[in-house]
Amino acid sequence: MTLDSALPRRTVLGAVAAAGTVCAGCATYGAKTSPPASLHDSGGSNGASGSNGSNGAPVAAPVAATSAVPVGGGAILADRQIVLSQPTAGTFKAFTAVCTHQGCTVSSIDKGLISCPCHGSRFHLADGSVANGPATQPLAPVAIKVADGQISLA
Structure with missing residues (x-):
């Protein structure tokens, strides 16, 4: 199965960008x-x-x-x-x-x-x-x- 047939490119890129934003916040939130x-x-x-x-x-x-x-x-x-x-x-x-x-x-x-x-x-x-x-x-x-x-x- 190829990426193009499974999900639209915008959906994948949006999900990757959102995950990066969430993970960046997790790196410092709650840290001493x-x-x-x-x-x-x-x-x-x-x-x-x-x-x-x-x-x-x-x-x-x-x-x-x-x-x-x-x-x-x-x-x-x-x-x-x-x-x-x-x-x-x-x-x-x-x-x-x-x-x-x-x-x-x-x-x-x-x-x-x-x-x-x-x-x-x-x-x-x-x-x-x-x-x-x-x-x-x-x-x-x-x-x-x-x-x-x-x-x-x-």
Whole structure:
């Protein structure tokens, strides 16, 4: 049996296109969100990571001063898609700013909670865990280093 005699060409092509669209959506829907690889650079225009440290490894440029992150609160770096928090004095945390519900960027921090404007999900600033949904997964942690009053990506 040939393709031409079994199904019209438009039907086959339409089915193939539809299957590709559905499968493309399945590849990311429900997947755990992690920060984009671009978050691991220094933010410089050439993607370089700054000067080299004593062991020859690149040293990341600071993304914020520790003074910019209030105790019991935080700061959202929307351009880097990172949330920085200081749940207790001297303890700094970082999470992706991408909500695990549908990928919106979180927009505010109030009363110890990080809020997503799209559907109302809220996350604890101490550990990124879900305070209330519809999100069911926590915000992914982002590795940072704190030194000399500066916060850098690790």
